[in-house]
Every structure is written in structure tokens, then in C-alpha cells.
Amino acid sequence: MNDRERFYLERDRRTVQYGIDPVVLERRIAVVVGDDAAASRPGQAGALALVNMLARIHRAITIVIPPVPLLAQTLLPGGNLRDAAVRAATAINPFIDLRVSERASGDSLAVGLGRLVPRSLDLYVGAEGAKAIIAAEPVAISALDPTVLGAGLGVCLAAADLLHLAASGATSVARQVSLWGFAEGPNAGRRPDVLPRLDLGHVVVVGGGAVGSCLLYWVREIGAAGTWEVVDGDAVELHNTNRSLGLVAQDAGWPDGQPSNKADCAARLTGAAPHPYWYDEWLQRHPTARPDLVIPLANDHGVRHAIGQRGEAVLVSATTSPHETAALHRQIPGRDDCMDCRFPEENTPRFSCSTSSIESSKQESADAALPYLSASAGLLLAAGLLQLQGGQLAGLCANQWTLWVATRNRSWQPSVRQCRASCRSALPPEAVRQLNAKSRWRSLLP
Numbered sequence: 378m379n380d381r382e383r384f385y386l387e388r389d390r391r392t393v394q395y396g397i398d399p400v401v402l403e404r405r406i407a408v409v410v411g412d413d414a415a416a417s418r419p420g421q422a423g424a425l426a427l428v429n430m431l432a433r434i435h436r437a438i439t440i441v442i443p444p445v446p447l448l449a450q451t452l453l454p455g456g457n458l459r460d461a462a463v464r465a466a467t468a469i470n471p472f473i474d475l476r477v478s479e480r481a482s483g484d485s486l487a488v489g490l491g492r493l494v495p496r497s498l499d500l501y502v503g504a505e506g507a508k509a510i511i512a513a514e515p516v517a518i519s520a521l522d523p524t525v526l527g528a529g530l531g532v533c534l535a536a537a538d539l540l541h542l543a544a545s546g547a548t549s550v551a552r553q554v555s556l557w558g559f560a561e562g563p564n565a566g567r568r569p570d571v572l573p574r575l576d577l578g579h580v581v582v583v584g585g586g587a588v589g590s591c592l593l594y595w596v597r598e599i600g601a602a603g604t605w606e607v608v609d610g611d612a613v614e615l616h617n618t619n620r621s622l623g624l625v626a627q628d629a630g631w632p633d634g635q636p637s638n639k640a641d642c643a644a645r646l647t648g649a650a651p652h653p654y655w656y657d658e659w660l661q662r663h664p665t666a667r668p669d670l671v672i673p674l675a676n677d678h679g680v681r682h683a684i685g686q687r688g689e690a691v692l693v694s695a696t697t698s699p700h701e702t703a704a705l706h707r708q709i710p711g712r713d714d715c716m717d718c719r720f721p722e723e724n725t726p727r728f729s730c731s732t733s734s735i736e737s738s739k740q741e742s743a744d745a746a747l748p749y750l751s752a753s754a755g756l757l758l759a760a761g762l763l764q765l766q767g768g769q770l771a772g773l774c775a776n777q778w779t780l781w782v783a784t785r786n787r788s789w790q791p792s793v794r795q796c797r798a799s800c801r802s803a804l805p806p807e808a809v810r811q812l813n814a815k816s817r818w819r820s821l822l823p
Contacts (some may be wrong), residue, residue, distance in 0.1 A: 379576050379636040380472075380632065381472045384470075384471070384472055384615070384631065384632075385399070385402075385436070385472070385628075385795055387530055387544070387615045387616060388615050388616060388618060388619055388626075389402065389434075389445075389616075389619060390616055391616045391619055391620070391746050392434060392619055392704070392746075392747060394734060395746070395747060397434075397540070397544060398544070401540070401543050401544045402434060402435055402436050403436050403437060404432055404435070404437070404485075404486065404543040405435075405437040405438070405439060405440040405474075405482070405484060405485040405486070406435045406437070406438050406439070406485060406486050406487075406488075406543070407438070407441065407478075407481035407482065407485040407486065407487035407488070407498075408424065408427055408428055408431065408438065408439070408440050408441065408442065408462075408487075408488060408490070409441040409481050409487055409488065409489045409490070409494045409495065409498060410424045410440075410441065410442045410443065410489075410490045410491060410494070411489065411490060411491030411493035411494040411515070411741075412445075412491075412493050412494050412743060413491045413493045413517065413518070414490045414491025414492075414493075414517075414518045415442065415443045415445045415458055415491070416445065416520070417448065417518065417520035417524075418448040418449050418520070418522065418525065419449075419504060419518055419519065419520065419521070419522070419524035419525045419527070419528040419658075419681065420451035420490060420491055420518045420520070420528060420770070421447065421448050421458055422449040422450070422525050422528055422529060422598050423490055423502065423504070423518065423529060423531060423532045424442060424458065424462065424490055424526030424532075424567050425449055425450075425451060425452070425458075425461060425462055425465065425754065426529055426532050426533075426594075426622070427488070427490070427502075427532035427535065427536060428440060428442075428462045428465060428466050428753055429452060429465055429466075429469065429748075430532070430533070430536040430622070430748040430749050431466075432465070432466040432470045432538070432617045433469055433470070433618065433620065433748040434467040434536075434540060434619070434747065434748060435539075435540075435543075436470070436474060437473070437474040437745055438466060438473060438474070438475055438476070439475075439476040439477075439478050439481055439482060439485055439487075439578075440459065440462055440463070440466075440475070440476070440477055440478070440537060441478055441479060441480060441481055442458055442462055442477075442574070443458065443459065443461040444456075444457040444458065444459040445457055445458050445459075446458075446463060447596060448513050450597050450598045451464075451465070452464075452465040452468070452594075452622075452623070452625070452820055453468055453625075454463055459477065463475065463477065464560055465625075465789070468625040468626065468627065469618065469624075469625050469626065469773045470614040470626065471571055471626055471631070472572070473554075480495070481495070481498065481560055482521075485556075486499050486539055486542050486543055486574045487499050488501070488502060488535050488538075488539060489501045489502070489515055490501050490502050490518060490528075490532070491503070491515065491516075491517060491518050492515045492517040492518075493515070495514050496514060497550065498517060499539075499542060500512070500513070500520070500535060500538055500542075500549040501513070501514060501515050501516055501765075502516070502528070502531040502532055502534075502535050503515075503516030503517050503531065503571055504518045504519060504524045504526075504527030504530075504531050504563075505519045505524060505527055505565030505567045506519065506521065506523045506524055506526065506527055506557070506566075506569065506570075507523060507524075507526040507527050507530075507556040507557035507566065507569065507760065508553055508554065508555040508556075508557075508565050508566065508567050508569060509527045509528070509530035509531035509533075509534060509553070509554050509555075509556075509557050510527075510531060510552075510553050511531065511534050511535060511538065511549060511550070511551055511552050511554075511576075512551050513549070513551055518531075521569065522571065522572040523567075523568070523569050523570065523572040525572060525598055525599060526556050526557070526572070526756070526759075526760055527555075527556070527567075529555055529595060529598075529752075529756045530554060533749045533752050533753040533782060534552070534554065534681050534749075534753075534782060535549075536748070536749035536780045537701065537747075537749045537783045537784070539785060540548075540749075541783060541784065547766075547784070549656075549784065552565045552784075552788055553565050554568070554780075554788045555755065556756070556760035556790070557569060557760065557764070557769075558769075558773075559705075559775075559778040559780075559789050559791060560789065561772075561787070561788040561789055568716070569763065569767070570743075572599060572600075572763075573600075573763070573766070574599065574600035574602045575599055575600065575601045575602065575759070575766065576595055576601075576602040576603055576763055576766060577601075577603055577669060577670050577762060577765070577766060577817075578603050578604070578668075578669030578670065578817045579603060579604045579606075579668040579669045579670070580603060580604065580605045580606070580668060580669065580670045580672065581606045581607075581608060581659075581666075581668045581670070581671045581672070582605065582606065582607045582608070582643070582649070582672045583608045583609075583659075583671060583672065583673050583674060583675050583680055583684065584608070584609055584639075584674030584675030584676075584680070584789065584809055585607045585608075585609035585611075585638075585639035585640040585641075585642065585643030585644070585651075586609065586611065586639055586643075586674070586675070586786060587617070587620045587621045587644050587746060587751035587754075588642065588674045588695055588696070588697070588751050588754045588755050588758070589607065589609070589639070589674040589675075589755075590621035590623035590624060590639070590642065590646070590755070591621065591622045591623070591670075591751045591752050591754065591755025591756070592695070592754075592755040592758050592759055593605075593607070593623060593643050593644070593646040593647050593649065593755075593820075594622040594623050594752075594755060595755055595756045595759040596646075596647055597599075597646045597647045598757055599759060599763070601647055602649065603669075605644075605647060605648075605649035605650070606644075606649055606650045606651075606652060606668075607640045607643045607644040607649050607650070607651050607652065607654075607686060608652040608654070608655070608659045609638065609639040609640035609643070609652075609653070609675065610638075610640075610641060610653060610654045610655040610658070611629045611635040611638070611639045612637070612638055612639070613629045613630075613636045613637050613638070613639055614629055614636065615629040615631055615654075617629065617639070619746065619748060619750045620746040620747060620750070620751045621642075621748075621751065622748065622751070622752055622755070623643055623646045624642055625643055628642050638651070638653035640652055640653045641653055647758070655678055655767040656675065656678065656680050656683060656684075657678060657679075660683070663758070665823060667812075667815070669814070669816065669817040669818065670689075670691070670692060670693070670817075670818070671684055671687070671689055671692065672692075672693060672758070673692060673694050674694060674695070676720075676784060676785060680689065681717075681720050682716060682717055682718050682722075682802075684716060685715055685716025685717055685802060686716075686802070686804070687812070687820075688710065688804045688808060688809045688812040688813065689710075689813070689816075690709070690710070690809070690813040690816045690817075690819050690821055691707070691708065691709050691765070691771070691818045691821050692706070692707075692708040692716065693705070693706065693707055693708075693761050693762060693765055693770070694706045694708075694758065694760065695754040695757050695758035695761070696754060697746070697750040697751060697753075698752050698779075700781075701747075701750060701781070701782050701783035702750075702779050702780060702781050702782060703750055703751075703754035703757050703779070703780045703782055704754070704757075704777055704778065704779040704780070705754075705758060705760075705761045705775070705777070705778045705780075706719060706794075707761070707765075707770055707771075707773075707776045707777070708776065709771065709776075709821050709822065709823075710803065710804065710806070710809045710822060711806050711809070711822060711823040712776070712777040712823055713750060713794065713795075713803075714776070714794045714795050714796040714800075714803075715796055715800060715802045715803040716802070717800070717802035718794070718795075718796040718797050718800050718802065718803075719777075719794055722792075736766045749782055750782055753780060753782045757778070757780060761778075771821050774793065775791035775792055775793055776792075776793055776794055777791070777792045777793075777794050778791050778792075779791075779792070797806075802804060806822075806823070809822060810822055
């Protein structure tokens with residue numbers, strides 16, 4: 378077995394477990410970025426995120442990207458937009474068959490970003506504010522800063538469509554989907570009017586894996602204020618790089634180096650403080666800490682239960698499911714269900730951070746994942762945090778919003794989750810109010 382075979386065997390084993398034939402992964406994909414999209418920060422952010430996701434699945438990619446000055450954040454330093462895309466793709470996949478071209482070849486499945494692209498491609502991405510547009514003809518990506526949200530969602534949906542096109546030949550379905558208010562269709566909202574930095578005070582992200590990495594990837598582009606910390610005791614493995622937007626092959630020690638810690642890798646995206654150990658140790662080291670916001674994005678070691686028992690004024694998190702969905706979760710004590718009822722350990726299929734449980738006859742892990750799922754979950758969470766900051770999230774009737782990332786007849790499914798009648802985990806309201814006497818979010822409590 379040569380190095381290329383060994384790399385793909387390990388890196389893609391979770392993707393193959395998901396049911397994707399390795400032959401599909403060899404199908405050439407082309408990313409065509411119009412001059413109009415390349416001239417704006419949202420267009421650049423979308424282009425770089427799309428190449429990032431595709432390099433974690435597909436093994437042959439053509440990029441048709443202008444070498445214009447950089448406006449968006451990059452995974453690795455680059456001299457221009459095209460160079461940054463090339464450097465990211467080759468760092469993610471050292472064996473990628475990457476072509477830089479002036480046009481997409483006829484043997485590739487091609488996606489166009491922006492209005493100034495050929496009209497013969499397979500699908501197109503546009504965006505207005507928080508609204509993503511998947512279309513059958515070229516459509517503009519607004520140059521306004523809030524369109525970072527819509528462009529990000531658009532390329533997540535496009536990455537899903539491209540894989541399904543490659544696997545089954547199914548056609549892409551035109552749709553318009555908004556991250557603001559979680560609506561769909563032509564009337565889906567474009568808000569916000571401006572893109573503020575995420576200013577949530579002292580934030581502790583528990584879990585630097587797939588969704589944690591993707592959250593901080595998007596937070597870096599949006600901008601953040603306050604104090605951010607990341608807690609995770611796990612080391613990066615090569616299969617982790619198939620779904621975490623902030624990881625490259627070198628982080629897993631490829632080919633013969635020392636693997637990095639997930640907290641270190643996630644934290645470097647935004648300059649957050651890393652804690653390369655488990656949450657229970659973080660609690661021991663910080664026994665009196667009461668962060669403004671704890672974001673639970675890990676499952677192991679009883680983390681969700683432990684966080685739920687601390688009586689936080691609000692919890693906001695994101696997950697993926699086995700059905701190619703991503704979900705945003707809001708939990709306000711006294712209004713929404715508790716952590717144990719939302720994420721019961723015995724529930725099957727269970728939510729998990731960017732993994733999907735599947736049946737397998739082989740003696741392998743039963744977890745599998747795809748990058749556009751974790752990328753969608755991270756972006757959905759970032760949009761949810763912006764709406765928490767602006768006062769919109771707490772006012773919504775639903776407390777869980779599920780996004781069908783892969784093409785379906787619908788895009789959103791809002792729901793109201795409630796504690797089970799037998800629940801014994803929810804803390805008494807008075808105890809929660811006392812614990813949050815100095816919390817930034819105490820006004821949310823009923």
C-alpha cells in the first residue's frame with residue numbers, strides 16, 4: 378500500500394462508512410468563482426469555505442478562481458484568493474489532484490459562485506444577507522458584510538448537492554434558505570442589516586472537534602469580542618480532518634509527526650485560549666468560574682449532563698444527525714427542556730457533534746460524517762449566537778431548528794422540545810436564579 382492509498386484509507390473511512398462509494402470520491406468537481414463574487418468579502422468567504430469542504434471529500438478538484446487581493450479570512454496565509462484556496466486544499470489533502478484553470482472542463486461537475494460565471498454549470502450559489510440561494514442559473518452574491526452568513530450557508534448546501542450529484546446523478550433543487558428567523562422561500566428574510574462582532578462576554582466552548590472547529594471557523598470570519606476559551610482533551614486523528622474545517626493533515630501528525638490537540642487547533646482559529654484537557658478537569662481547575670456562556674459541543678465523559686447540572690441561564694448548541702441534517706438548540710431553564718431530556722444517552726439514533734450513526738458489518742466505529750454537515754452546524758450555531766446577542770433568539774416560540782442540508786422538499790423544521798414527564802434533572806427555578814444572579818443572560822429566565 379502506497380502513501381496515497383494509506384492516506385485515503387484512513388482519512389476517508391468515515392465517509393465510506395456513510396455509504397459513499399470511493400469511486401464517487403474520484404469524480405472531478407469544479408469551483409467557478411465569478412469576478413463579482415471574488416471582489417467581495419462574502420464571495421471570498423464562500424469560495425474558500427467551499428474549497429475547504431470539497432477537499433475533505435473529493436480527490437479531484439478544479440478551481441477557476443481569480444487571483445485577486447484577499448478580503449476574507451484564510452485557513453492558511455496566501456498571497457491572493459486563488460493562492461489561499463490552493464494552499465488550503467493541498468494542506469487538507471496532500472494527495473489531491475488539483476487543477477488551476479481558466480474554465481471548468483466538460484468532464485467535471487461544476488458549481489458557480491456569483492453572477493459573472495458561465496451559464497452551463499450544474500448549479501449556482503447566490504446570497505443576500507443571511508439568505509442563501511441555490512439556483513439553476515447565475516445569481517449574485519451581495520457584497521454587504523452580513524452576506525457572509527448567506528454565502529456560507531449557500532456553499533454548505535452546494536457541497537451537499539455536489540456529492541449527491543456525483544453519487545447518483547440527482548439534480549440540484551433550487552431553494553432560498555435564511556439563517557435569520559430560520560425561514561425558506563422567496564420571502565425568507567435577509568437580515569441582519571449589519572454584521573456585528575460576536576460579543577457574548579466570557580465564552581467557554583466545550584469540544585474542539587467537528588462542530589467546535591467549524592463554529593470557530595465561522596466566528597473568525599464574523600469577528601469576536603470578549604474572552605473565548607476551548608476545552609478538549611482529545612488528540613486529532615486523520616479521520617477527524619474529513620469534517621473539521623479548521624484541521625489540516627499535519628494536525629493529525631501526517632505523515633509521521635505528533636498529533637495536535639483539538640482544543641489547540643480550534644483555538645488558533647480565533648486566538649481563543651485553549652485548554653487541552655477534559656471538561657471535568659477544567660471544572661477542577663476553575664471551581665468558581667461562571668462564564669457568561671458555555672457552549673456544549675462534546676458528548677463523551679458525561680459532558681452534557683455535567684453542563685446541564687450547572688444551571689446556566691441559557692445553553693445554545695448545534696448537532697448533526699444521521700439524516701444529513703444540522704440542528705440549532707436553545708435551552709432556557711423554565712422555558713425549554715433540560716440537557717438530559719434533549720440529549721438522552723439511551724436515545725437511538727442519538728445526536729452527536731457532526732457524526733452520524735450507521736449500521737456496519739465491519740469491526741469499525743459506527744460513526745461517520747461529512748464536512749458540509751459540521752460546517753452547516755457550526756454556521757447555524759454562529760447565526761444563533763448572533764440572534765441571542767441581538768435579542769431575537771429568546772423571543773422565538775421554537776427551541777430547536779433542524780436544517781435539511783441535503784436536498785429535500787423542505788429546508789427547516791422548527792420544533793418545541795419539552796422535558797419528559799419523568800424528568801428529575803431540571804434544577805429548581807429558584808436555584809437557577811441564584812446561580813445566575815450575575816449572569817449576562819439572567820433576564821432570559823422566567
